[in-house]
Amino acid sequence: MDLLVGQLFTGLSTGSILLLAALGLSLTFGQMGVINMAHGEFIMAGCYTAYVVQQIAGDAGVSLLIALPLGFAVGGAMGLVLEALLIRHLYHRPLDTLLVTFGVGLILQQVARDVFGAPAVNVSVPPALRGGVDLLGVTVPKTRLFIMGLAIVAVTAVALVLRFTPAGRRIRAVVGNRDLAETAGISSRAVDAGTFFIGSGLAGVAGVALTLIGSTSPTTGQSYLVDAFLVVVAGGLGRIKGAVVAAVALGATQAVFETYSTASLAKVGVFIVIVVFLQLRPQGLFTLRTRSLA
Amino acid sequence: MNTIALTCTDITVDFDGFKAVNGVDLELARGEVHFLIGPNGAGKTTLVDAITGLTPYTGSVTKDTPGTGAVELRGKKVHHIARTGIGRTFQTATVFDNLTVAQNLDIAAGAHRTPWTLLRRRRHLPETVTATMDRIGLTGHADTPAGILAHGQKQWLEIGMLLVGDADVLLLDEPIAGMGHDERETTGRLLHDIAADRAVAVVEHDMDFMRAFASRVTVLHAGAVLATGSVDDVSTDPRVQAVYLGTKETADAHTA
């Protein structure tokens, strides 16, 4: 029983971390079809935002509260610049976008290395989030619970924005049919920029949250990126709920593999599970079925 | 001898509850240029997608080939269906832009080639390729990259690719879209020429072109067959007139 609850919790926890990292991607990749390899570096920027804020503010609790919105702003601003300078001009070349943004990611990593140094830095956890809580006989770290909560809040916020705000409706309209939306007077350029801002901002928030459970180095973001992409691929493009289910499922898969083998085999296991899964559902869990060529 | 080449029975395509094609029966006969018409969203292209294996459906499609008999196509893969002799074109002519006209046709002629043949260089063009280039009027463009052909020439090339591939059921999606008057005439004659020993189905919006060249017409509306028959039968059908009220203007707009 304890083992099962423990595993379930580990799965959910890993899943919520994956989800936080992948949520922004499910907007930029899932909704816009842009493969932004620098997304990981936006996460890394969020981590360093938390670090810098804490150097200045001192108090861990206060600085976390400042860093969360600031991380969103930093990530979002970087996303806006990237979109305006490069991605906007490459919408019809998705694979080239991947390589271009990889180059951007390399540069951003080196900037971090030059500014903060290559060794990892640590952000101290606010006292309120230290220690654990007993849940059904298992001790659960509070930081993990906080990240789960944050993931739920972020997903809900994105879903609500997409569904109920005028901006969200515009995003969905452009995703559904770019040309039609243009004719209806929606500036798809503004919508793309807006979507990218939100998606990249979420990466910044994820970065701030990740400092609670690990140290920060220039390559921090990169280590989350591939898993985050897998979540979006497995979840199906264009669907937030796909990303949620896929993140939890991948988190659970990894947790199970890790229990019965090693962490390194778990990675391989997750990869095999995804390849097999794509045999069954090549378009991911949830798809927008439309009439289209191939 | 208008033998039936393709029989569709009770085809239904369901897009998450929306029935894009709903219980369609259709027969395509050799020797006929069979037009599929209908307003936008009537399910014409979706029907072609279903027959060619792109879209899952319920019902049955059987292909009759002299000598081999009837084969059920439902559930087969796209390339297997193509190999039974079903060829299709797309709304926007899809050819290999970076290859020459001759190379395009040579590829289309070679689906049955062995790996060994594929791995060697082409020494000379197969006879069917040169003959077809002649037939579609592109002999002078044999070494032209397909990407720089005129719009109409691309459509002809795509039809030519089906011919060299030995397709005997041709499903053509708007083959005269964007063509000028002379080009349409040429295309119409080409369609009748190739229909001599094949079944040709044409998805079209252009009513004048349909009246001029259709041997038979099927009208689709909201995913279902509204009427089938000769041009005269169909154009006097009151239900068709109801759906097509004001069609003349639309057709003119389309032409212009």
Next chain:
Amino acid sequence: MNRFFASRPGTWAGFAAAAAVLFGLAPLVLSGFRLGLLAQFLCYAIVAVGIGLAWGRGGMLTLGQGVFFGMGAYLMAMHLKMADAAFRNGPGAVPDFMELAGIRELPAYWAPFASPVFTIAAILLLPTGFAVLLGLAVFKRRVKGAYFAILSQALAGAFAILLIGQQSLGGFNGLSRFRYFFGYNLDDPVNQQMLYYIAAGVLLAAVAIALQLRRSRYGELLLAVRDAEARVRFLGYDAANIKTVAYATAALFASVAGAVFVPIVGIISPASIGIVPSIMFLLGVAIGGRATLLGPVLGALAVYWAQTTLSEQFPSGWVYAQGLLFVLVIALLPGGIASITALAKRIPTKRAPAEAAA
């Protein structure tokens, strides 16, 4: 350059000139140390030839060539370690790094690599077979474009992590310190030069194979699949098989390159085959011209030469340069250097693959 190669005498003259430079000129003018470096770059160039085929001609953005490079390299390295151990302590002895790690028994999967024949067969067949299986699994289900790129990248990540976890493959440090290569002492400069010749020969062979594939009907078909996969399928071809051939060929080239790389460089570790090195393989290909025959070769040689020359003096600057090159070349010059001449002549060639949205 490609036009030159279009004619048969041109081809032979081209290969003769390349052979003269590689086998005659380079060993004359380069010191042993520099020749060793060139041999290393030639290995990267072999990988690049394969990427040019799969990505440039086939449109498959393979971000995981490090996996196949690594397979070839580790398979070769296992044999070299076994041979060293046998030389010191007799047949079936445990390699030195395992003794240090406290492994007393030789793991069962190591045993066959005592045989040179088995090792060479494994280098040729294992990665290629794996690529065929993976390619069929992925392409048959029409997983392509961005999906394929991400999967191939995830594969590289998983492979590197898997290797780090294997103490019996040297873990994080990988395998190093090889003394003999099929009986030849690796400390002997003459044998180092022989390794250079092997690398050069393999590169010429890879280019020849790629050339034949490009000129054959298969090459036209591959281009057709890149530009309009659906059209190819509706003509009755199984597009998955066509793509798998190019993918597996690229895997074979990468594997052989890895196998030659190991005795030349003397070490293989997870750090040189993970996600980042795998994408780095693409930089030279993109710069040289992804869809051309020789662009990837020259691009790879130039990039790795620059890396070796610059990264020690300007470690930080070189990373910026790499990043900028990715951005500038891919965004502004997707056809690579090779497209400049075409642009200059204002010939309407569309080199960049038209990528279907995923």
